[in-house]
Amino acid sequence: MIELTFSDAINKALHLEMERDDSVFVFGIGVPDHVKIFGTTKGLLEKYGKKRCFDSPLSEDAMTGLAIGAAISGLRPVHVHIRVDFLLLTMNQLINMASSFIYGTNGNHSLPLVIRAIIGRGWGQGYQHSKSLFSYFTHIPGLIVIAPTSPSDALGLLQSAIRSNSPVIFLEHRWLYWAKESVDNNFPLVEIGKGKVLRKGKAVTVVAISWMVVETLVAAKILSEKGIDIEVIDPRTLRPLDTEIIFNSVKKTGRLIVADCDWINSGFSAEILSLVSEQLFQYMISSPVRIGFADCPCPTVRILEDEFYPNAETIIHAVEKMLDKPLSILDGIDFYSHENKFKGPF
Amino acid sequence: MLPILQEIYFRMYLIRSSELKICELYHEDEMKTPMHMSMGQEAAPAAISLALGVKSKIISTYRSHAPFLAHTKQVNKFFCELFGKDNGTAAGRSGSMHLADIENNYICSTAIVAAGLPLGLGVAFSEKYNLTGNFCIVYFGDGAIEEGSFWETLNAASLMQLPLLFVCEDNDYAVHTKKNERRGFSSIKSIVESFECDYIFDESNDAEEIYNKCLMAKKSLENSRPVFFHIKCIRYLEHVGIKNDFEAYYRNCSDKDIHVNYDALQLIRNKLINASSLTETIKIEDEIDRKINAAVNLAKLSSFPQKNELLTGVYFD
Secondary structure, three states: OEEEEHHHHHHHHHHHHHHHOOOEEEEOOOOOOOOHHHHOOOOHHHHHHHHHEEOOOOOHHHHHHHHHHHHHOOOEEEEEEOOHHHHHHHHHHHHHHHHHHHHHOOOOOOOOOEEEEEEOOOOOOHHHOOOOOHHHHHOOOOOEEEOOOOHHHHHHHHHHHHHOOOOEEEEEEHHHHHOEEEEOOOOOOOOOOOOEEEEOOOOOEEEEOOHHHHHHHHHHHHHHHOOOOOEEEEOOEEEOOOHHHHHHHHHHHOOEEEEEEEEOOOOHHHHHHHHHHHHHHHHOOOOOEEEEEOOOOOOOOHHHHHHHOOOHHHHHHHHHHHOOOOOOOOOOOOOOOHHHOOOOOO | OHHHHHHHHHHHHHHHHHHHHHHHHHHHOOOOOOOEOOOOOOHHHHHHHHHHOOOOEEEEEOOOHHHHHHHHOOHHHHHHHHOOOOOOOOOOOOOOOOOOEHHHOEEEEEOOOOOHHHHHHHHHHHHHHOOOOOOEEEEEEHHHHHOHHHHHHHHHHHHHOOOEEEEEEEOOEEOOEEHHHOOOOOOHHHHHHOOOOEEEEEOOOOHHHHHHHHHHHHHHHHOOOOEEEEEEOOOOEOOOEOOEOOOOOOOOOHHHHHHHHOOHHHHHHHHHHHHOOHHHHHHHHHHHHHHHHHHHHHHHHOOOOOHHHOOOOOOOO
16 A cells, blocks of 8 residues: 555556556646646656647647547547636537537547546635536536545546546546545556445435535534434546435435535536436435535635635534434534645645 | 549539539438538649548538548448438438548538637647658638637647648638628738748639649648648538528629639639540549439438437447
8 A cells, every 4th residue: 555645646647647558648738837736747747758748828728629639539638727717718629529529420439538627715716716617517418527536536537537538527626635545556447437435324315526525524523423424425426427326325314415516506416416306206304405605706805715615514514404403513623624734825 | 634633623523513412402301401512612622632642631610511522532421421321421410510531531520610720739739749740631711710719729730830731711701791890900821920830822713723732731741830721712602501692792793703704613624624535524524423323322222320329429438
């Protein structure tokens, strides 16, 4: 076993795939610079040269086209964006070109393309540097959408994404980069489309996405001390979604909370609630609940930013409310604070 | 020059005659796909595909018929696709606007103006990455120059020095909007020449001349330098559909005159007759017409895709 941070894991996956396959190349704005995209691209330029690791003009649209054209031609591009918000400049290429390309060849031609984009929050990122946009991408047939939480999943899923023959949007939450985990020395792949039960429990099923997995695990521990055991599921891949793992859990608990790292309205959490409501209505003991961002653009100032984001406390109270328990007073509990890790300005 | 003239004429006649066949049959409503006809614009694709060879990769627009047929000559797959049959290029999924035949190096056609240009970067990048010595050819209309994608692509191709041939088919119109209502610049040439990209211009409507200019372009492309080929042309039919609209308000008055007196196909036909004979020329035409009739018969007799295929091939298995 070897201990890796989430950032190390992304970096390791890129090194492994570039070593294994000459057709893999990594590019994007800032990719080879000294900051190395939170360290995730370190060593690539030095080892593989400018041919396979390069910066790009500030032309997100055309450079996405470059990735698609290269993928059509049999290369395996990994196109990196330091903020997911910049992917809005690429939507024509992603949604009009990439997503329908395979279908338009009657399924006969592959499109092995990975778009890495960083989602996240905090330290005054404000409303143009903090989105998640999960449902923008999961809405579109033809795209695969992955949002890993643990270093081992980031390592295994990024390798699988690069080997995938269909286009993948790979979304990495900025706060996860410092998360640590011991991973197998063989650096195993993780299958796309498979969720994971992170904690077993009978009281409530909580499906958590990206950073909200971290918050949910904190909540689960505190709830457990109060005698409430929630089941925590990380879907890891948002499209195709592992509905089986969610359905099996909800059949057992009869209760569902989706803790999304995104807006609620028309969001990915609505998709999970709809699927469960349509197919498992008879198992439900109580109405399912969504947790997500406040319904406004993300403010910069800390006092409002803290109100904007849900956290472990939100989840604890949602579970208690669902179970008709009195809401705990959580003052004095030391919740995760990025203040200790993240000092900006980047 | 006879074999070249013959080959150019073969491709041009193939395009013209295929489109005349479409015009003849469109009213039957069996080809349920919006057609953006290439008629009048046969010269450039015929000359370019011949000059740059079958290994060149083509990306084109919804006005796809001429570049497609000039490069692939796949008349059977072409008609089967237009009829929506399972032996079409994409088993009916793409229709006229998204024609693609990757095994014959025709990568795709796009229905979003300028969206194919960035893909050209990637295809040309791959040729350079793999040291193949081949090129990518990307077609677009003059309206595409107003899109951000065009500027991004021209900049990146010039920066990265990619073997990409920009083919601008300039008819002065974007659908029905004339250039003076769209352009905040006066010269496409001066825009392109401010980038690290060669510029070649043609307004001859003469495929032989376009062919010779392509040979010049080829030298730059072989040295991995992008080339912008600015070609003036006339679209004979309406923006979409099979009727002519020469009398429409937006047209230049010279359009009809060029159609009648300086038709690109007729020009090459006359050259070919002079270089060989009328009999030889008619022989080529008959052979093509036979192939087109056979393709249409095949398309009519072929099967539609199965209903249960709807959800297949969304992802690559």
